[in-house]
Amino acid sequence: MYLLSSLVDADPTKAALLRAGLELLAEKGYKGATTREIANRAEVSEVTLFRHYKSKAELLREAVGHLSPPVEEIIPTQTDDLEAAFTYFIGNFQALIEANQGFVIRLLPELIRHPELRGDTGAPGFMRAFAAGTAFIQRCQKAGLLRPDEPPQQMVVALIGPLIGRVLLGGAWGVLLPLDLEALVRGFLQGRRADGQR
Amino acid sequence: MYLLSSLVDADPTKAALLRAGLELLAEKGYKGATTREIANRAEVSEVTLFRHYKSKAELLREAVGHLSPPVEEIIPTQTDDLEAAFTYFIGNFQALIEANQGFVIRLLPELIRHPELRGDTGAPGFMRAFAAGTAFIQRCQKAGLLRPDEPPQQMVVALIGPLIGRVLLGGAWGVLLPLDLEALVRGFLQGRRADGQR
DNA sequence: GTATTATGTAAGTATGTACTTACTAAGTAG
DNA sequence: CTACTTAGTAAGTACATACTTACATAATAC
Incomplete structure (x- = not known):
């Protein structure tokens, strides 16, 4: 479910504990993720958990630190066609958060x-x-493709905020409603291109 | 902080408990909101809490049930000028979730x-x-002002999803970045008007 | 073959939490 | 003045949880 980097093969016990910790942190919250259940889900004994991590807090902190989405794959490589580039990015990002x-x-x-x-x-x-999204937008700004006067973080919020909100509302309603990504990109680029062209 | 309806004056002890329960549910989560702390914050004894509610679950359930945003005030009254109406709505909604x-x-x-x-x-x-937002959009659809073929719930997600996402990202980053509401309304209405006019 | 490492089981400690019971004090209604 | 309601304090019960200790077992390293 969640994307853990390296270490997965290095120490399978630790990897199982980290994965179980992340899952339960998400499912039950910090207090609800008990060491007993983390150990059960990792299929090790609770004592083993405490032999690897001196506390529940340390385990979860390390688990969160190992979260790593496949950033490289979602960033566009070209910037010639801005609309295509952002459609590529937003499509990947959408898939990423929909899977997570x-x-x-x-x-x-x-x-x-x-x-x-x-x-x-x-x-x-x-x-x-x-x-990664912020960095890409910054790159577009430096290349003179996007307006330089709007902070890149603010642009990211305008771009991916709708995706985040959609998933949260979907959770609240129990239904993930479709979203028009092309319209989103169009609306985002409108008025943000540096050359003034539409 | 949170908007509780009626009952607030009727029984001040209950009202204080409900408010404290909501606050702590938000701050610490379900498990983290302990009955002791709820009682402390409501400035009553823990025994009093259990005299009013037979369990923590019942208290929190009732507290959530009494949550009531001032829906009437955020819904536009006119639909002659769609852009003005939605700007009014989105501005009110933005203020509401920013305050909460x-x-x-x-x-x-x-x-x-x-x-x-x-x-x-x-x-x-x-x-x-x-x-309320969904209902308003539905009204606009029935009045022949918005495209009838897109489900109103989906329209709501497109409209307020960005606001939700922005607040969540703001929480993650520790900074609430500005959002161009006019551009949001413009982008939303573009292609959604029923008469085809821009 | 022996030392080391990683794990398991069993038991226990200390603390926190939801919830209860018994008794008391103050205010209000008649 | 009395009855009733609403609150508090003090104490306790039953259980779950984070974390520990002691001891046993199997695999691997040398």
């Missing part, structure tokens, strides 16, 4: 509630997808 | 995680704001 709805609906709010889980290593892994 | 960020970021996900808190009384109070 639990992350958006449950894990992200839990990380907002428990900032200590994000660790102190600067940008936490789970934010890399947003950061 | 905690609801969107913390309470809504917690209600998704614990559907039993929503009660069995059909549409729960906290969804009324979304429902």
Whole structure:
């Protein structure tokens, strides 16, 4: 379900614990994710859990730190055709968060509630997808393709905010309603191109 | 912080308990909202809490049921000028969720995680704001002002999804970035008017 | 063959939490 | 003045949880 980087093969016990911890953090929240259940789901004993991590907090902190979406694959390579580039990006991003709805609906709010889980290593892994989007927009601005006066983070919010909101509303309603991605990209680019052309 | 309807004056003890329960449900999650702390924040003893509600679950269920945004005030009264009407609506809605960020970021996900808190009384109070938006769009469709072929719920997602996503991302980043509401309304209405006019 | 490593089982400690019971004090209604 | 309601304090029950300790077992390293 959630994307964990490296280490997965290195130590299978640790990997299983991290994965189980992430899943239960999303499903039940920080308090609801008990060490007993994490160990059960990882198919190890609770004692083994505490032999690998000195506390539940440490385990979950490390698990969150290992979250890593496949950033490289969702970033467009070309910037010649802006509309195509952003359609590519938003399509990939949409697929990513649709496959990881639990992350958006449950894990992200839990990380907002428990900032200590994000660790102190600067940008936490789970934010890399947003950061990648910001970086791409910045690149477009420097290349003179997008208006330079709007902050890139603000542009990212305008671009992917609708996707996030859609998934959250979908969770609340129990139905994921379709979204017109082309219209989204069109609306986003309108008035944001640097050359003034439509 | 959160909008509770009636009853507030009727029984101040209950009202204080409900308010404290909601606040802590948002702040700490279902498990984290302990009866002791709810009672403390309501400035009553824990025993008093259990004299009014037979369980923590019942208290929180009732608290969620009493959530009531000022729906009447955010719905436009006229539909002559669609752009003005939707600007009015989206402006009010924006103000509402900005004043209640905690609801969107913390309470809504917690209600998704614990559907039993929503009660069995059909549409729960906290969804009324979304429902009101849906109803307004439906009215516009019936009046022949908006395309009738797109489901109103889907239109609502396109309209307020960006606001929701923005607040969630704001929570994750610690910064609420500005959003161009006029552009949002313009983009929303583009291609959705029934008469084909721009 | 022995030491080391990774795991399991069983049991236990300390603490927090939902919820109860018994008794008391103050205010209000008649 | 009395009855009733609403609240508080103090204490306790039953259970779950994070985390520990002690001991046994199987696999691997040398």
